Amino acid sequence: xxxAPRVLxxxxxxxxxxxxxxxxxxxxxxVHEADDGRLAxxxxxxxxxxLMILDLDxxxxxxNEVLAKIRADHKSHAMPVLVLTxxxxxxxxxxxxxxxxxxxxxxPATRVELLTRVRRALAA
Numbered sequence: 001x002x003x004a005p006r007v008l009x010x011x012x013x014x015x016x017x018x019x020x021x022x023x024x025x026x027x028x029x030x031v032h033e034a035d036d037g038r039l040a041x042x043x044x045x046x047x048x049x050x051l052m053i054l055d056l057d058x059x060x061x062x063x064n065e066v067l068a069k070i071r072a073d074h075k076s077h078a079m080p081v082l083v084l085t086x087x088x089x090x091x092x093x094x095x096x097x098x099x100x101x102x103x104x105x106x107x108p109a110t111r112v113e114l115l116t117r118v119r120r121a122l123a124a
Contacts, residue, residue, distance in 0.1 A: 010040035037061025080121035
């Protein structure tokens, strides 16, 4: 029996989170949600997602702090992390990629672009 890939969406905006979660669930993925960085990190340790979609601007722990902790954990260091954020400045993109992000998308991402990048990250 094939189980659906697990995706953790860490996004503090309920509207943005719902858009991404609904889109991924429609694709048959097993989607979990976190509305702050600390919860995202805890869920990551519990559910061991196959992919995390991470906003940089999160309460309690920033996206870059979450990313650093994930990369430092031998159990999750190889998990793909797709950063999805409204901060599209070169400095923010570079910092996220340097911190270990697998890919970067600016909000609002199109449905096609988001799904393509999710599929690519899960296939890697």
